[in-house]
Amino acid sequence: MTKLPTQPYKGARDFYPEDKQLQNYLFGVMHSVCSRYGYEEYDAPILEPTDLYLQKGNEEIIKEQTYTFEDRGGRSVTMRTEMTPTVSRMVAGKRQELGYPLRWYSIPQCWRYERMQRGRGREFYQLNVDIFGELFVSAEHELIMLISDLLKSYGADESMYEIHINSRSFMKEVFFNRLALSEGKDADLNRLIDKKAKMPEEKFYAELEELLSDEDNSHEAVLLLKSLLSNRKTPNSLGDLPNEVLEHESLGDVKQLFDLCKASGINNVFFNPAITRGFDYYTDIVFEVFDTHPDNNRSMFGGGRYDSLIADFGVESVPTVGFGMGDHTLQNFLELHNLLPELTTQTDVYAVCVGDTYQAALDIVTTLREQNINVAFDVSNRKIEKTIKTAEKKGITYVLFVGQAELDSGQLSLRNIKTGEETEAGIDEIIQKLLS
Amino acid sequence: MTKLPTQPYKGARDFYPEDKQLQNYLFGVMHSVCSRYGYEEYDAPILEPTDLYLQKGNEEIIKEQTYTFEDRGGRSVTMRTEMTPTVSRMVAGKRQELGYPLRWYSIPQCWRYERMQRGRGREFYQLNVDIFGELFVSAEHELIMLISDLLKSYGADESMYEIHINSRSFMKEVFFNRLALSEGKDADLNRLIDKKAKMPEEKFYAELEELLSDEDNSHEAVLLLKSLLSNRKTPNSLGDLPNEVLEHESLGDVKQLFDLCKASGINNVFFNPAITRGFDYYTDIVFEVFDTHPDNNRSMFGGGRYDSLIADFGVESVPTVGFGMGDHTLQNFLELHNLLPELTTQTDVYAVCVGDTYQAALDIVTTLREQNINVAFDVSNRKIEKTIKTAEKKGITYVLFVGQAELDSGQLSLRNIKTGEETEAGIDEIIQKLLS
Numbered sequence: 001m002t003k004l005p006t007q008p009y010k011g012a013r014d015f016y017p018e019d020k021q022l023q024n025y026l027f028g029v030m031h032s033v034c035s036r037y038g039y040e041e042y043d044a045p046i047l048e049p050t051d052l053y054l055q056k057g058n059e060e061i062i063k064e065q066t067y068t069f070e071d072r073g074g075r076s077v078t079m080r081t082e083m084t085p086t087v088s089r090m091v092a093g094k095r096q097e098l099g100y101p102l103r104w105y106s107i108p109q110c111w112r113y114e115r116m117q118r119g120r121g122r123e124f125y126q127l128n129v130d131i132f133g134e135l136f137v138s139a140e141h142e143l144i145m146l147i148s149d150l151l152k153s154y155g156a157d158e159s160m161y162e163i164h165i166n167s168r169s170f171m172k173e174v175f176f177n178r179l180a181l182s183e184g185k186d187a188d189l190n191r192l193i194d195k196k197a198k199m200p201e202e203k204f205y206a207e208l209e210e211l212l213s214d215e216d217n218s219h220e221a222v223l224l225l226k227s228l229l230s231n232r233k234t235p236n237s238l239g240d241l242p243n244e245v246l247e248h249e250s251l252g253d254v255k256q257l258f259d260l261c262k263a264s265g266i267n268n269v270f271f272n273p274a275i276t277r278g279f280d281y282y283t284d285i286v287f288e289v290f291d292t293h294p295d296n297n298r299s300m301f302g303g304g305r306y307d308s309l310i311a312d313f314g315v316e317s318v319p320t321v322g323f324g325m326g327d328h329t330l331q332n333f334l335e336l337h338n339l340l341p342e343l344t345t346q347t348d349v350y351a352v353c354v355g356d357t358y359q360a361a362l363d364i365v366t367t368l369r370e371q372n373i374n375v376a377f378d379v380s381n382r383k384i385e386k387t388i389k390t391a392e393k394k395g396i397t398y399v400l401f402v403g404q405a406e407l408d409s410g411q412l413s414l415r416n417i418k419t420g421e422e423t424e425a426g427i428d429e430i431i432q433k434l435l436s
Numbered sequence: 437m438t439k440l441p442t443q444p445y446k447g448a449r450d451f452y453p454e455d456k457q458l459q460n461y462l463f464g465v466m467h468s469v470c471s472r473y474g475y476e477e478y479d480a481p482i483l484e485p486t487d488l489y490l491q492k493g494n495e496e497i498i499k500e501q502t503y504t505f506e507d508r509g510g511r512s513v514t515m516r517t518e519m520t521p522t523v524s525r526m527v528a529g530k531r532q533e534l535g536y537p538l539r540w541y542s543i544p545q546c547w548r549y550e551r552m553q554r555g556r557g558r559e560f561y562q563l564n565v566d567i568f569g570e571l572f573v574s575a576e577h578e579l580i581m582l583i584s585d586l587l588k589s590y591g592a593d594e595s596m597y598e599i600h601i602n603s604r605s606f607m608k609e610v611f612f613n614r615l616a617l618s619e620g621k622d623a624d625l626n627r628l629i630d631k632k633a634k635m636p637e638e639k640f641y642a643e644l645e646e647l648l649s650d651e652d653n654s655h656e657a658v659l660l661l662k663s664l665l666s667n668r669k670t671p672n673s674l675g676d677l678p679n680e681v682l683e684h685e686s687l688g689d690v691k692q693l694f695d696l697c698k699a700s701g702i703n704n705v706f707f708n709p710a711i712t713r714g715f716d717y718y719t720d721i722v723f724e725v726f727d728t729h730p731d732n733n734r735s736m737f738g739g740g741r742y743d744s745l746i747a748d749f750g751v752e753s754v755p756t757v758g759f760g761m762g763d764h765t766l767q768n769f770l771e772l773h774n775l776l777p778e779l780t781t782q783t784d785v786y787a788v789c790v791g792d793t794y795q796a797a798l799d800i801v802t803t804l805r806e807q808n809i810n811v812a813f814d815v816s817n818r819k820i821e822k823t824i825k826t827a828e829k830k831g832i833t834y835v836l837f838v839g840q841a842e843l844d845s846g847q848l849s850l851r852n853i854k855t856g857e858e859t860e861a862g863i864d865e866i867i868q869k870l871l872s
């Protein structure tokens with residue numbers, strides 16, 4: 001028989017207990033903050049009919065990056081690449097029964113077959129938070145507050161990240177009302193601008209000129225866009241936008257959002273017309289959260305307002321604001337800023353049965369467990385040093401020895417193997433010590 | 437554009453918030469009980485190289501029930517059908533670094549393409565609990581205690597389920613030492629016996645006679661097996677096994693296990709030679725947990741002792757005891773026995789902004805959130821009745837109205853929409869009420 005490899009499938013992660021502890025910490029904060037804002041958790045199958053992704057979504061991902069195959073019944077299925085199509089399907093399915101505004105969140109696992117790079121894997125988890133049915137800009141404000149609270153809960157402060165916002169409807173006003181560009185040009189422009197940060201400045205402007213070359217206002221358009229795309233960053237303000245666009249109606253919501261953020265004590269929100277987001281479905285305000293760390297000065301995650309995709313299911317659409325945050329990116333951010341806490345095992349004590357005392361030692365272990373103390377019970381009867389080494393490997397702090405002598409005297413021996421401290425005490429005192 | 441269907445992929449489940457609440461409850465109990473026994477959580481990718489399943493495992497599942505396909509790099513991958521091959525791979529991968537005995541648990545999602553039937557779906561979650569590196573029967577005892585605590589934590593009592601145990605090594609002694617059957621016959625016998633409960637008695641014995649017809653002791657073998665397979669059920673004892681097998685050495689562990697269960701106050705463990713478990717890898721004691729409900733009197737889940745599969749990865753095997761429990765079966769059991777608790781949303785209060793008081797109302801909401809109260813904030817400014825209906829749909833108990841009058845007087849209005857009770861009070865009193 002061939003020897004099997006012990007590595008997981010390429011691009012995907014095993015979660016050994018120490019990795020799972022970290023994941024539980026990361027997800028625990030998400031659960032707690034989302035619940036605090038009244039968001040309810042939902043979930044869905046990781047396999048979806050391929051049609052769900054074909055109708056909407058990012059073409060590049062569908063054609064090149066999906067795990068798509070036929071099931072044994074001949075149906076084409078795709079492993080989830082993002083949650084938006086799925087959540088739209090679910091909302092459409094119970095459109096009438098749900099109460100709006102609807103606040104939902106989920107931490108689904110997603111799969112994309114892509115080239116491996118830092119901060120990305122083929123398998124990833126992505127916190128998805130959406131509010132359905134809220135027209136007022138309070139929805140954007142709520143999500144920005146939620147993101148701030150989330151990052152603060154991980155220990156981050158406002159110097160470590162920035163929230164950049166833009167407005168798709170503002171850009172539309174610029175493209176069509178101001179510059180009278182030809183119909184449909186916005187999608188191409190958004191896609192090009194979305195890639196700006198990943199290409200040399202010169203190359204970007206060359207492509208921009210090329211893209212606009214067939215426009216009547218080609219020269220004026222390039223100049224105005226240049227000015228917009230180099231907008232000065234000033235917290236909670238529009239920066240130094242040229243006067244000619246300042247009165248655009250679509251900026252009303254943006255200004256109001258800045259006022260609301262300021263009133264909530266959030267001072268790292270900036271207006272950045274270079275933010276467009278890759279997906280076509282965004283309609284109005286979009287935002288991205290940037291890491292300010294010099295080694296990772298890039299966009300971490302984002303979201304925005306869109307008309308929910310539920311019209312694809314034959315029901316009337318509802319306005320939605322949402323964002324998605326990947327776990328690789330988050331972990332990378334926390335590592336760089338030295339924010340990952342020291343994690344410990346859930347096991348409070350390693351109880352060791354010394355000699356032929358199984359039943360009596362088990363009674364003590366059961367008493368501890370009844371007090372909500374987490375106990376691993378070792379009956380291997382190995383040398384004390386070996387047993388301590390085992391407890392050490394598991395990261396457990398306390399070892400409790402229970403032998404005949406301890407049972408006779410009623411004095412148990414509890415050792416803190418991290419400090420070496422030794423306690424000889426009765427069961428009640430041991431319980432108090434372990435609970436404290 | 438075609439209208440997309442809103443149903444999930446066939447055989448898989450959507451988890452709307454109320455379904456997710458139930459799942460969080462079911463999993464929460466698992467996490468809590470497993471931690472209490474010192475088990476550490478792990479996880480792994482849902483995609484595995486197909487080879488992992490080809491080398492070991494249930495042939496029927498591999499050939500007919502897997503979701504297997506080629507990724508874009510030409511590798512054959514399979515969606516996880518069970519956790520044992522994966523956990524073996526992970527243990528083998530860090531064989532030296534892990535401390536034994538190793539207690540691990542996980543609640544992985546698994547996929548099998550099978551005919552849909554009650555208590556099963558194509559997608560399911562399965563609690564997996566394993567202890568690696570423990571030779572003594574205390575390992576089986578610990579898992580039986582853990583299962584008892586788990587079911588008790590869901591509200592079950594011993595009258596609702598039975599734990600049936602058997603010993604593969606006892607059956608081997610019977611097959612080969614007592615009956616001198618020909619080599620390799622045990623695998624066929626185990627597989628046939630495993631199916632006994634699913635076929636008519638007559639058909640089973642006809643097939644048994646057929647299977648044994650080429651044996652010298654054919655007649656004696658059928659008689660002895662008949663006697664074993666109709667063993668009388670007596671708690672914590674061997675039942676009425678025929679004298680001729682009572683002295684079999686392999687029964688020593690079984691008897692000891694019964695003594696240990698009795699001493700731990702577990703009185704629903706029975707010896708049942710009809711239990712064999714489908715998988716070939718079991719080596720010694722095996723067990724299955726049966727629902728006693730007349731509408732569902734069948735095996736729910738089980739496990740047993742096996743030499744871990746890590747030898748397939750070129751390292752020395754370790755003795756392991758483990759079990760797996762599916763979520764469909766568990767939920768079915770709890771429903772039948774009326775044990776599902778009434779679940780409620782995580783959202784404590786639905787705060788409603790009345791009129792043009794957004795910023796002041798938000799300040800109150802923020803104060804509540806800072807006290808760890810989960811608040812959904814409604815700024816839709818609809819009629820009071822409509823807002824209450826929304827809160828009702830979400831299953832929220834309290835609605836808090838914040839309008840200019842309330843802000844001026846400092847007296848907020850909190851309504852319990854389940855009882856109709858109304859409280860007018862200052863913010864501190866409201867906080868106390870919501871926290872209690």
